[in-house]
Amino acid sequence: MSVAIRVENLHKSYLRMAPGFRLRTLKSALLQRSLVGGHKEEDTILALEDVSFEVEKGTAFGVIGSNGSGKSTLLKILAGMLQPTEGRVEVSGRVAALIELGAGFHPEISGRENVYINGAVLGLTRKEIDRRYDDIVEFSGLTDFIEEPVKNYSSGMYVRLGFSVAIHTDPEILLVDEVLAVGDEAFQHRCLRRIEEFLAKGNTLLLVSHSLDTIERFSDEVLWLEKGRDRLLGSPRRVADAYRLAVAEREGQAHLAAKEARQKELQGGPGAESGEAPDVDVASGGKSPEGVEAGGSEEPRRWGSGEAEIQGVRLVDSNGEEKYNLESGEEVCFEIDVEAHQELSDFVFGIGVFTPRDVEVWGINTGLSGYASEGLKGKTRVRLVCPALRLAPGEYLIDVAVHARDGYPYDYHRRFLSFSMVSSSRGVGVYFPRYRWEFDEAVRWKPPSQDTEQD
C-alpha cells in the first residue's frame, strides 16, 4: 500500500506576538521565509514537537487531543497553509480541507455564489462546478435555502454545504477538522456513507476531533497529540480508551486510592498512571513488568483503570465442563470472574468475538442488552449463556471488558483467550445459521444428495 501522508520529525514554532518584533519578523520572513527564524527560543512557542506518522492510501486516520494540543496546526500544515519549522511533510494527492466552521464562506452572499467560490478555491473551473452544482446542493439538503445569504445559515447548514462542496471536488485526501460533529444525525449518516464510498475508492481521510465518538466511528488508526507531541499511535479502541483514562485522571476522577492499593497488590496490572496502558501478557498467565510490550510495537493486550478487575474467563459447555474445542451449534457459556476493588454503580460487562484476522464476529455487553447498572461489590461471576453458538469452523479470539457506560475502561482484555469451532457440515464465512435447501421438480440431483439439512 502506498502512503498518502508522510510526516517526519515535524516541528512547528509560533512567534509570541509582542511589540517591537515587527522589523525583525519581517526580515526573517523575507530572508528565511519563516517568522521565527530571527528570534530567540524564548520568544517562540512550540506548537508541534517531533511528530511523525504515516497514513496509508485508502484509510481513515484520526487525530485526537485536548484544546491546544496542536491538532489544528497539524491540519493546517498538511493543508499547506502553514510551513513546518523543521521536519518533512509529504502529502501526495489532491487535497481538500474543511478547517473551521464556515471558513471560506462569504456571509453576505448567497449559498449558490458561495458554492462557486468555494469550488473555485478547491481548484474547479466554473464548468466543472456547473456540472456538479445540483449534486452539491442536493447532498447538502439546502435546496430551499441556497439563494439565501449564508449569514442566515445555522452552523449545521454551514457544515453541510462545506462538506458537500469538498466531497464533490473529488479530492484524493480529505482533511476534516472537528466540524462534522455539528451536522445532525441524518446528515452524519449521509456523511458516513459518503466517506465510506470515498475511502473505498482508495482515497484518504484525516480527521481531527476531540470527540472520541466521531474518531472511533471513522478511523482505522488514531494519533493522540498532547502538548504538541505524539503521545500514542494505534488502533482507535486502544487510543480512545487511553485518552479517556487520561481525561478522567486529569479531572481528578481517577480514584487514586484504589489505584495505589491495586498497584501495590499487582505489579504491572492495568495501571492508569501513564494512561498509556502497559502491556500485560494475559495469555501466558504471567504478569509481565510494567511498560514492557511484547513484540516491540505490538499493541498492549490489557488496559484499564483497575477499579474493577477481570480475574479469569472460561468457556463452559452445557455439562459445566471447561471446553475450548466446540461443536458449532452447541450450548456455550462464557464465565467471567470479576472483582470490584471498590463499590461501583456505573459498570458494563462485555464480550467480543473476533477471528484471528480481526474481524469482529459478535459483540455484546450488558448495556446493549438493556441492563442499567446499580451496584457491584467484591467478587462476582458473570455468565453469558449462548444456547447455540453457530459459528463456522475455525479459530476465534475473545475480548472481555468491564467498563463504565461512557466507555471509560476499568479493565479491558484484548484477545483474552481463543477457542476453536468444529463442524461436520461445510460452508464459508464466520456464521453457520440453521438452514435448509428447498427445490421443486424442475431441479434434479444425482444421488447421493448433498447434506440437505443442517441442524
Added chain:
Amino acid sequence: MTKVADRLFRFRGLLATLVSRELKARYRGSVLGFFWSLVTPLLLLGVYTFVFSVVFKPRFPGSDPYVLFLMTGLFPWTWVATSLMEGTNSLTANAGLIRKAVFPAEVLPMVSVLSNLVHFLFAIPILVGGLILGRSLGYPVGGWEAILFPAIVALQLPALGGLTLGLSALNVHFKDVKDIVGNLLALLFYLTPIIYPLGFLKGYKPLLWAIEWLNPFTPFARAYQAVLFHGALPGAQIWIQMVSWAAVLWLVGCWLFGRLSDSLVEAV
C-alpha cells in the same frame, strides 16, 4: 516569483468569480445599480465643466478644454488610487479567510485591482463622449491614436498589480503601510501630471526630472493624455518607461509577495 503568477493563473476562475461578486456587491440593493458606474463620472464631468469653465479658468498651454484634459488623467488615476487603497488592505481585511481556510491569498489584491479596472473602463465611454463633443465644438482633441488605449491599460495592469501585491504583503507585517499609502497617494496625485501638463513644470528643473523619472505613473498619465486628448502618439521614451515600470513593479511585487507568502497565514 513565478509561483505567484502561476497561482494567479491557476485560480483565474476564482479571480473572475470574485471580481464579478465585488462588482455586484457594490451596487447590491441600489436602484440604479450598474448605472452608478456611469453616473459618477458623468456628474464629475458636469461639475468640473462648471467649475473650470465658469468659476476658475485655468490656463495651461495645450490643455484646452481643460475639463477633458483633467478627466483624461483623472480616470486612470482613480483606478490607481482605489486599487492601492483597497488592495493594500485586502489581506488584512480578509484575515479570517486566510487564517481559517485554504485560500490563495494572492487573488485578493488582484481582485481590488481588476474590479477597479472594470470601473475605470465603465467611465471611458463618458470620456469618449466628452471628447467627441469637444471635437464637434472645434477643439483639436482625440484621434485614431485612441486605439492604443488598450495597450496602455495592458502595461498599467502589471505595474499596478505588482505594486498592490507587494504592498498588501507588507501591510500584513506593518499595519502602518495602508496609512502611509493613503497619505502618499494624496501627495502623489499632485506629483503626477494630471491637473497640469508635464511641460508646465519647465521652470522647475529638479522637480520636473523627479516627476518624469521617479513617479511610475507619470508615463502612463502622459500616454493617456497623448492618445486620448492630444490625438498624438506617445514618444519612444514614454513607451520604454511604461514597459520598464511594468516589468520592475510586477517582478518586485511578485517576489516580495512570494517571499512573504510562506509566513502569511501566521502573520496576518
